[in-house]
Amino acid sequence: MFQVPPNIPRDNCPRRRKFFNWLMTRVFGWRIDGMLPDEKKQIVVIAPHTSNWDFFVGLGLIFSLGLKVNFLGKHTIFFWPLGVFLRSIGGIATDRRNPKGFVDQLANEFNNRDQMLFGGAPEGTRSKVEKYKTGFMRIATAVNAPVVPAALDFENKAIVIGEPRWPTGDLEADMEWMQNHFKQFKGKNPENQ
Numbered sequence: 001m002f003q004v005p006p007n008i009p010r011d012n013c014p015r016r017r018k019f020f021n022w023l024m025t026r027v028f029g030w031r032i033d034g035m036l037p038d039e040k041k042q043i044v045v046i047a048p049h050t051s052n053w054d055f056f057v058g059l060g061l062i063f064s065l066g067l068k069v070n071f072l073g074k075h076t077i078f079f080w081p082l083g084v085f086l087r088s089i090g091g092i093a094t095d096r097r098n099p100k101g102f103v104d105q106l107a108n109e110f111n112n113r114d115q116m117l118f119g120g121a122p123e124g125t126r127s128k129v130e131k132y133k134t135g136f137m138r139i140a141t142a143v144n145a146p147v148v149p150a151a152l153d154f155e156n157k158a159i160v161i162g163e164p165r166w167p168t169g170d171l172e173a174d175m176e177w178m179q180n181h182f183k184q185f186k187g188k189n190p191e192n193q
Helices: 014-027 054-065 082-088 097-111 134-142 171-182
Strands: 031-033 041-047 070-072 091-094 117-120 147-151 160-161
Touching: 041 134, 054 147, 054 160, 070 097, 082 091, 091 097, 097 117, 097 134, 134 147, 134 171, 147 171, 160 171
Parallel strands: 031 160, 041 117, 041 147, 070 091, 070 117
Antiparallel strands: 147 160
């Protein structure tokens, strides 16, 4: 059974945790392999991101563990009443047209909190790409937080959590490591990887 380390932010909703644990593991047959590091602040990169279903699978598993995870969403989806719900489950609205502002905004969120578990997919990965965008690694560098790869392995119905990587200062090498890690897993639509 997956154990959540003590320094990881948790939600305070045991009913939601029990319901989603039953739904994701018993009904849909998903599991989590690996362990999150016991760090108060970390960035979990979720890939391969090949369909809109990835968000719902990831959210269901997050709820089943009782984690308090923050994620980014385009500011255009944070309209009323959906925006109220998205913020209540950890959503942070962002305007991605300004990449420097995006990195600064998230770095400020990290610096203003004692704990923060941020999860997201590299932008531009729902369709086939040669290289992931670098925003999450630039954020990790700015706030000195580890990056944890979490693979959505649809073939085996598992989220596979890999070893964390602290930014080395060599952005190209860090990104190459990340992309190579995810190549071994098949997303929902593997033709988009």
